[in-house]
Amino acid sequence: QARAGKLYSSQDSVVILDSKTIKKALLNSSSAWVLEFYSSWCGHCINYAPTWKALASDVKDWEPAIKIGVLDCAEETNYELCKEYDIRFYPSFRFFKLEEKKLLLRSDFRINRFICVLSACYINSLQSFLPPLKSQEMSCSQLTLSFSTPTSAFFSQKKSHYMCVLSFVVVEVCAQILIFDSQILPPPPPSVTPNFKKVGSVFCFCFSPNRQHPLRSYLSSYLKSLPGVKRKLLSQENVAIKHHKEENNAIETWKTLDRSLLYMSDLESGLHYLLRVELASHKTLEGAELKTFKDFTILIAKLFPGRQPVVKLLETLQEWLVSLPLDKIPYNAILDLVNNKMRISGMFLSNRIQWVGCQGSRQQLRGYPCSLWTLFHTLTVQAAIRPEALRNTGFEDNPRVVLQIMRRYIQHFFGCRECAQHFEEMAEESMDSVKTVDEAILWLWKKHNAVNKRLAGAPSEDPEFPKVQWPTPDFCPACHKSIKGLHTWNEDEVLKFLKRHYSTENISYKYTV
Numbered sequence: 001q002a003r004a005g006k007l008y009s010s011q012d013s014v015v016i017l018d019s020k021t022i023k024k025a026l027l028n029s030s031s032a033w034v035l036e037f038y039s040s041w042c043g044h045c046i047n048y049a050p051t052w053k054a055l056a057s058d059v060k061d062w063e064p065a066i067k068i069g070v071l072d073c074a075e076e077t078n079y080e081l082c083k084e085y086d087i088r089f090y091p092s093f094r095f096f097k098l099e100e101k102k103l104l105l106r107s108d109f110r111i112n113r114f115i116c117v118l119s120a121c122y123i124n125s126l127q128s129f130l131p132p133l134k135s136q137e138m139s140c141s142q143l144t145l146s147f148s149t150p151t152s153a154f155f156s157q158k159k160s161h162y163m164c165v166l167s168f169v170v171v172e173v174c175a176q177i178l179i180f181d182s183q184i185l186p187p188p189p190p191s192v193t194p195n196f197k198k199v200g201s202v203f204c205f206c207f208s209p210n211r212q213h214p215l216r217s218y219l220s221s222y223l224k225s226l227p228g229v230k231r232k233l234l235s236q237e238n239v240a241i242k243h244h245k246e247e248n249n250a251i252e253t254w255k256t257l258d259r260s261l262l263y264m265s266d267l268e269s270g271l272h273y274l275l276r277v278e279l280a281s282h283k284t285l286e287g288a289e290l291k292t293f294k295d296f297t298i299l300i301a302k303l304f305p306g307r308q309p310v311v312k313l314l315e316t317l318q319e320w321l322v323s324l325p326l327d328k329i330p331y332n333a334i335l336d337l338v339n340n341k342m343r344i345s346g347m348f349l350s351n352r353i354q355w356v357g358c359q360g361s362r363q364q365l366r367g368y369p370c371s372l373w374t375l376f377h378t379l380t381v382q383a384a385i386r387p388e389a390l391r392n393t394g395f396e397d398n399p400r401v402v403l404q405i406m407r408r409y410i411q412h413f414f415g416c417r418e419c420a421q422h423f424e425e426m427a428e429e430s431m432d433s434v435k436t437v438d439e440a441i442l443w444l445w446k447k448h449n450a451v452n453k454r455l456a457g458a459p460s461e462d463p464e465f466p467k468v469q470w471p472t473p474d475f476c477p478a479c480h481k482s483i484k485g486l487h488t489w490n491e492d493e494v495l496k497f498l499k500r501h502y503s504t505e506n507i508s509y510k511y512t513v
């Protein structure tokens, strides 16, 4: 069975970039770019993709002024690039503009599900980066705008949102004009649109933010009707980039698996991604982030039920961190240790991703978040089965320690921000009620099921691995019971099942490298 399919394809109006094509595309382009840096495993990126595609399709005609692109930070070949652009969370948006042959990178854009608001939002962001006012002129080259005093005066009597509306409309006007091959355009006759006012050389169009404005289609048809105005040809460069991308989309093959087992390959691949990619997007660790990383390292060094070279690596990392009295550590120093390739020294963590129990039927599904759940369930169970492992760590008398460290890890480092927010809400609500290590196992199980329930039917659900209340009766018949015809869980049996399922004895080493 072949696996294929990414979040974006050549059928979409977005330009699909990667580490090989991005610089060439941006540096050879006369237009500005808005890029979405996403992660194909991130549920919110999966849910958000239709919005970004719709936006790209909506502003496709603006290509000479602005292009919409995407880049997948979960692809191994893009890791370094995403680090270079300081992408820590997904999706992240960046605006690029070429000025004097240098690529200027601008800050984030807020995300919004509604495409019309999104257009306005990113255009507003563009406006805040524009150079200060020089004249009353509005230049349409590369979306450079300037506002005249009369314009500001005109709007100073109005509420602030009119200013946003102004920048939105003006940039729309600008982008619309740019697609036409004409230098001088006369203003549209005011009689046609009574709300359309001329202030200095800037056209202002006042409308209620809640009502759809007709400016765009009006202006487009107005411009087309002018004598001597022809549409510019769209560039071919995107087509070339798309083809490059498709050629490079390798199709992986399905690995056979037994769903009742845990796979070491998932745990190790997850650990590799966590240590070398997710954490590595943070250039330095200090304060609460450093404390979380140190505590997390102690936890995995003591409880990760791994193979000897991996455990040795984790122990060495933990000892090294404890011995460092620094309150700020560059992550590259940590990476140097983690990247130790010397199997001979007895410590090694493969940098090859091999999802088995966590593989998806399509490339963007499952993978890393699945391995993260698996890791933390395993740690809650290990803490209950082997309490002696935490002796002398300062964690031994704390039944909630795995959950607390997981909570802080997710809060500081997990790339999917909306997932982190949801998890934090659940933690705040009830994590403190956990009193024993067994309750910690059950707490995480319940919360994971709450997430499964919320995500059932979402675009991030893999049809081959539906979001069900887990374990299903075929896995654990005794976990289910019926009281007066109503389904309920037998929590004693669930606990026994989880302790068995997430135990060292249930781990398969198939596909490990």
Ligand code: FAD
Binding pocket: 042, 043, 044, 357, 358, 365, 366, 367, 369, 370, 371, 372, 373, 374, 377, 410, 418, 419, 420, 422, 423, 444, 445, 446, 447, 448, 449, 451, 452, 455, 458, 460, 461, 462, 465, 466, 470, 471
């Ligand atoms: P997963 O849910 O990842 O489960 C992995 C494996 O764990 C399953 O295959 C099964 O063997 C086992 N399992 C399933 N349920 C349980 C359970 N109740 N107890 C113990 N083991 C179980 N995605 C979003 O789109 N929105 C979110 O808000 C969101 N929040 C998340 C919060 C956290 C902390 C994490 C780690 C992930 C979150 N995700 C979220 C991702 C999402 O939960 C899934 O991980 C992702 O969709 C992949 O799903 P999956 O099919 O691999 O199964």
